[in-house]
Amino acid sequence: MTASTTRRTTARTRIAAVGAIAVAGSLLLTACGDQTDSSSQESGSGKETKSGAPLFEKLPEKYQKSGVIKVGTNAEYAPMEFVENGKIVGVDPDLAEALGKQLGVKFEFTSGSFEGLITALNTGRHDIAMSSITDNKQRQEGLDESGKKLGKGVDFVDYFLAGTAVYTKKGNPEGINSIEDLCGKTAAVQRATTYEKALETQSKACTDAGEKAIKIQAFENDTEAQTRVKAGGAVAGVNDYPVAVDLARKADGGKAFEVVGEQVDAGPFGIAVNKDNTGLRDALKEAVDAIIADGSYQKVLDKWGAGTGAIDKAAINGGK
Template sequence: MPARPTVRRSLLVTVGALAAVGLTAAGCGSDSLSGGSGSSSSTTSAAPSGSADASLKAMLPQSVQDSGVLRVGTNAEYAPNEFLEGTTIKGMDIDIMNAVGAKLGVKVEYSNASFDSLITGVTGNRYDAAISSFTINAKRLEAVNMVQYYNAGTQWVVAKGNPEGIDPDNACGQAVSVQTGTTQSDDDLPKRQEACKAAGKPEIQVLSFDSQEDATAAVVQGRSKAMLADSPIAAYAVKQTGDKLQLAGDVYDAAPYGIVVPKAETQAAQAISTALGEIAKDGAYEAALTPWGGENGAVTEFPVNPAAS
């Protein structure tokens, strides 16, 4: 899951419930909890199927039970996890959340907003939950509950054939693109910069972009020599650009993604955790991952507030 675009156009779109299969993303795992402005655009999933568990719905806030709607914030800038295709929000996270909503017996209403506004949107009761490739970390757990649902690491991407011979472990002096506000931007690259300085080498030329799409385009266009992003996003970027890019090095620093829930709503967090376990058993979880190539990040347990760094 972080400063991402702060201005959006309002729109109303519909995404399917359960593991809706979309067509074709930010790792959004930043350590920031800062608030952000930014308009939001809402989308509402279809009505849940007959697999709803009434006992789980009863664990949700009374306002959600009464309305039958779970308000979920996301930042649709991080394909294949959450992104806009035309006027429709799609992605792996969206399919997972729709399956959870169906199990809870509620409709899921998405608000597409700036990434750095999502956690404060949850704490401020704008959203009942948020899903947007949020890496679970200790700083976030101070403010909200987080329910683990996936595992992702960091991956580097270079031009096809790696003509510049980029080594992720020795990128000093190279132009490297990244999405602003991600763990890669806020944690990974600063550490690499310090290593470059300590070795007396030139600093990495960091090109920071509000959207992952722009960070990827910089490599395709040759403006940067490499980029780094969450592993599923990097792999998807390579796939979408055909023969223009390739992965470089191994996936590292794997960490869990979490669905964000207000700190006080411990029962709701547990309901989401249980719903995730149930969709894992009935196949909807796997069905949500497979179209996006997300199988390698699947988890078998969905704890609330797991230990985090």
């Protein structure tokens, strides 16, 4: 939930990974209907504790003084980030909590449309965006699908690896075994994601081979796409692999969907940071490496069944 109009952006991934949370047991998470909604929900409160935060001095002075990093997310993407009992939970928020312990600050999450995350970041509404965003050159350079310059782009701190997966109704009534089997059929997807781009790429491959194009139905959020598949209006949906696996396991007690085939085009999820904010970017990279080294990173992934997306070391702008 691959943010420019390229994914969470191209048949190239999104499992992939991760948000941010509080230090010293404090957690303040905000869920709002869109990027302009000012309402918020607190999941906890507490005093910022700098003792025991080995990377606190790595942060720019702004964050040392405020004790807060504001995070934009799209909390509709279980198990990565979603709302449960009024709180934003999942892989990214738990990873953020671990990052907060290293940095000595709280990560405050606000949920809005995935499509608007990078814009909100670059206008200063958020300090970072952490929402299973696929790191790729298009987003790094601020380009649209045709290569036209839309903005200055963002930097990414890569923390997770994910690929594209296809899911169908339970029982796979149309016999779909891969994304290639969708030629001439209807598929549902969330708009402005890398897996929407994956469908567009595959659709062109279909027509180039003399087959019919894929009828792509793109929705504002992933829940609408899932509903379309469940109702039979689309033969399949396309999503990040860990999200599709979680959906198949949990929806209607595991009776609604199934994942078909293997994940393809795995690529990194990254924490997006304004290109002018290199101090924060570099501190986040050190923090990701620190939680990988101390084991808290793997513990979070295993908790949510996302261990296949683990990386060995953080990278800056590692996406292609």
